[in-house]
Amino acid sequence: MQPLRDAELGASTFFASPLPHDVCGSNGLPLTPNSIKILGRFQILKTITHPRLCQYVDISRGKHERLVIVAEHYEKSLKDLLKQGKPVSPEKVLQVAYEVLEGLEFMNNHGMVHRALSPSNVLLDHEGKVKLAKFGLYHMTDHGADVDFPIGYPSYLPPEVIAQGCFYSSDPSIIEAPLPSGPKTDVWSLGVLLFELCVGRQILQNIDISERMKFIITLGCMDDIITVLAEEHGCLDTVKELPENVQALLRKCLTFLPSKRPTPAELLGDSVFENISCQYTPYQSPVRLFAAAPCCSHLQLPEDISELWKDDGENYLAERAIDEVHHLWCLAGGDLEKELTNQEIIQSKPPICTLPKLKDVAGETYYPLLEDEQSSLPQSNSSNELSATVTLPLIIRERDTEYQLTRIVLFDRLLKAYPYKKYQIWKEARVDIPPLLRGLAWAALLGVEGDIQSKYDGIDKDTPIPTDRQIEVDIPRCHQYDELLSSPQGHIKFRRVLKAWVVSHPDLVYWQGLDSLCAPFLYLNFNNEALAYACMSAFIPKYLYNFFLKDNSHVIQEYLTVFSQMIAFHDPELSNHLNEIGFIPDLYAIPWFLTMFTHVFPLHKIFHLWDTLLLGNSSFPFCIGVAILQQLRDRLLANGFNECILLFSDLPEIDIERCVRESINLFCWTPKSATYRQHAQPNKPASDSNSFGKTPSYYSSEYQDLTKTDLSREPLKLSELKAEVSPRISVEDLIDLCELSGPACFKTPVKRARTGKPKILAVDIRSLEDFSRGHIPGSINIPYTSTFGPEGELLQCPATSALAGYRFRVIVILSSIMKNATTFAAHLVKVNFPRVCVLDGGMNKMKSTGLLTVPSPQI
Structure with a gap:
């Protein structure tokens, strides 16, 4: 997007048919x-940026x-020059041309034509340079098919367009629309404009259309249209x-036959501009980001950083991109229709004059420091106020104009x-992500790099494949409440991105739900299909590894089993109730995880949910699932199987x-x-880690599992995993x-509870004799034989005695016997004891560490 600078934001309105x-x-x-x-169709116009075009911002x-x-x-246009009533200098005519x-x-290179050239649509900036306005109207209306008014002004339209007549999409008598106009249409319109500038007044105004047709037919019989026009208007x-060069230019532009009329590109290289073209730099x-050779902006700062915002009168906001300024205007309460209404009549282009000045924003806000060691500068009052804003709810922060500007x-x-x-980027995203830059921020968090456009272009998205039919069925049902995704262009882009993913992953298949996964990425990158595809391709292996295999039953079943264990770990009372009534995750959670909740929540909630999800590893979705259940906890505990089914068939409102x-x-x-899965994505080598350097916290969401060692968790058969209520944790965990002085490769900072005490308690259920021979420092001993009898019957409940104070x-x-450990843990869950897990491999694996201690003999 171009910076705002001396421009204004203008609003125009019209009705679709x-x-x-x-x-x-x-x-x-x-x-x-x-x-x-x-x-x-409008969305692509926001990406077309050129010094000679007025930047489209929003619709x-x-x-x-x-x-x-x-x-x-811009307020000034060619119409103002014509109002002066005198011919414009030949030099100015050539410059404008x-x-x-x-x-x-530039438009033609993007497959577009203007078709609505007129003096009022050729604007002039403060330097007198041309800025073409409304150049996208013909494109966004499908060449005028979607509106009940003609695109273009009859006085400036070429003969071939006038001859076609008018076309209205709502007219049932017209079956086929006229052929779309080509680049040569605008050349004729330009010729009329230049002729008017040369003579100093508008021509062919207020002429009946039938008279216009007669005059055009007359022009077609003439060799020199310029002379005829001049004689006609005195x-x-x-x-x-x-x-001579100006006359030659007019003759070339006003060539009657389109076949002989030059295109804009041909005219630019014509000899009539040989003295002026050298004054312009191509x-x-x-x-752009994510290109073949990404080029970082120059980040060096002057020795005295305050020099950047020395001038108090400087309009720093005007240097920001025009879409950012409009976004801030909307946050400040801007309302487009209200602005039009305030003009007392709906006009075509009243400037938006209520843009907040943001005078209280300090100059240093526009030049943020990126290194912590340079952050010793005194904070302004504005900065102090914003530090308080961070503590406010996210929905308030996203509507705070000044806060969003800084972010x-x-x-x-x-x-x-x-x-x-x-x-x-990852560190700042933990605070929040500004909605305006969410698409790019997500791509960075997912580690998207390289020439994504070339890779996307190299994928065959046109050859029919068996999946096409299912994609065609799914797209019209996917988030169609959203205007953008429900548009025909949205469906086309949906189809292309989904097909690109299917074709480029031959080992995987299209499952229903993939369209929902695609939706957030496509919405945020609507004009960059390559980036939407790249984000989706990076997201799926991280969070849904092998979910889209042709036979994914073993992957899904393992995932759901681990989720069941997470419910039991965090909320045993709810887990016990759901298991008693037979309401297992298979009945409700598959759409959750297969689509990462995009099938469950609307897009605006997904954005906030995924802002955090993308900061976490592949186990974070389990926590989201448990959190959703806990919001519904009271209703679930109060209902039976049938009521729970009905509850999830129309999920109640969830506070995201x-x-x-x-x-x-x-x-x-x-x-x-505890969330280990043998079917999860294999660990990446250190060189492929998703972060630069070691993250500072054990529970940091960027944590990468260590290389598998003898102390790591061992995979279990699915049947064995399903038989266990509580999760297992590894010896290295x-x-x-426990903050034991183990090998250096296992040491990481420890997360403590708010009380300052370690969060963990090791319960050794071996016999007292085995415990005395060696145990983990700080562990307590509750022998299994004192709790359960030979037949597995319960003798006494440890939760009401030895463990009562460790809830x-x-x-x-x-334990040395895994069956005893899992039975003991299952009993604790049954009596609603939370956060119970089992040591994988038991004491047999722990002994190999050499970390067991023997109590000193008492004297």
């Missing part, structure tokens, strides 16, 4: 409203098919006095330094912010090896959590 209410499409679904179609859809468009705007052609050529002497597209500027700078500043907060808490209480610890059961 309505559709009949009682007509359905061939698939039996209601027809897509024309306003939705226009909204979908909103109102009642009765009304559309309001926001774009870069060359700059208009630059914009037209300005022949003025035209004859024009320089436009270079800005460097947007910071993330923009960090993203331009990606991947060098990847860890800082609370869900995220509780998920993080559950994650911090869960030992990392126990060493870390808020993670309790690890240790």
Whole structure:
């Protein structure tokens, strides 16, 4: 996006043509409203950036098919030059012609034509340079098919367009629309504009269309259209006095036959511009992220950083991208239709004048420091206020204009330094992610790098495959409440991204739910299919490894079993009730995990949920699932099987912010090896780690499992895993959590409870004799034989005696016999004891560490 600088934000409005209410499409679904179609096509216009084009910013859809468009705007136009009533200098005419052609050529390269050139749509910036406005109207309306008014002004349209007549999509008598206009259409319009500038007044105004047709037919019989126009309007002497190169340009533009008329690209290289073309530097597209050779912005700062914001009168906001400024305006309470209403009449382009000045924002906000060691500068009052804003609920922070400005500027700078500043992006994302940059931030968190566009372009997305039919069925049902995803362009992009993933992963298959997974990435990267595909391709192996195998039953069953153990670990009372009534995760949780909750929640909730999910490892979804159940806890405990089925068939409203907060808490209480799955994604080598350097916390979400050692968890058969109620943890996990002086490779910082005491309690259920020969420091001994009889009958409940005071610890059961340990743990769960787990491998594996202690003999 271009910076705002001296431009304004302008709003224009029009109505899409309505559709009949009682007509359905061939698939039996209601027809897509024309306003939705226009909204979908509009999105690509936001990516078309050129110095000669007014930048499109946003579109909103109102009642009765009304559309309001926001774009870069300037008050001055060619119409102002014509109002002066005198011819424009030949030098200015050539300048305008060359700059208009630059914009037209760039549009043509993107498959578009203007078709609505007029003096009021050729704007002039403060330097007098051309800025073409409304250049996307013809594209977004499908060449005028979706509106009931003609695109273009008859006085400036070429003969071939006038000859086609008008076309209205709502006119049932017209079956086929006229052929779309090509680049040469705009060349004729430019010729009329230039002729008017040369003679100093508008021509062909207020002429009946039939008279216009007669005049055009007359022009077709003439060899010199310029002379005829000059004679018709009494300005022949003025035209004859024009320089030869200007007359030549007018003749080439106003060539009657399109076959002989040049295109904008051909005109730019014409000899008429040989003296002016050298004054212009060819436009270079800005460097984009995720390219073949990513180029980080120059981040060096002057020795005196305060020099960057020395001028108190400097308008720092004007240097920000125009879409950022509009986003902040909306946060500050801007309302497009209200602005139009305040003009007392819906006008075509009233400038938005209520943009907040943000005067209280300190200059240093626009130049954030990225290194902690440089953060010793005194904070402004504004910064102190913002530090308090961080503690407010996320929904309030996302609507705070000043706060969002600081976050947007910071993330923009960090993203331009990606991947060098990847860890800082992750660190800042733990606070929050500004919605405006969420798509790029997610890509960075997922580790997307390299030339993603070339890779995407190299995938065959056109050849029919067996999956096509299922994709076609699923797309019209996927998040279709959203205007963008329900548009025809949204469906096309959906189809292409999904098909690209299926084709590029031949070992996997398309399962229903993949479309829901794709939806958040496509929404956030609507104009960058390659990035949507790259994010999706990075997300699936991290969180859904092998979920899309043709036979994924073993993967799903293991996942659901681990989830059951997580419910028992964190909420044994709820786990016991659900198991008693037979309401197992297989009945409700498969859509949760197969789509990572995108099938369950609307997009705005998914965005907040995934902002945190992407910071966590592959076990974090278990915590989200438990957090959802705990929000429904009272209703689940009070109901039986049938009521629970009905409850989940129409899931009640879930507080996502609370869900995220509780998920993080559950994650911090869960030992990392408790969620071990043998079908999870294999560990990455250190060089492929998702972070730069070691993360600072044991429970850090960027934690990468250590290389498998003799003290790691061992895989279990699925039948054995299902038979155990409580999860197992590894010996290396126990060493870390107990702060034992183990091998250096197992040492990591320890997460403690709020009381300051270690969160873990080791319960050794071996006999007293075995315990005395060697045990873990700090562990307690509750012999299995004192709790259970020879036949497995319960003798006494340890939860009401020895363990009563340890209810808020993670309790690890240790034994030399694994069956005894799992039975003991299952009993604790049965009596609603939380956070119970079993040491994998038991004391036999623990003995090999040499960390057991023997109590000193008492004297």
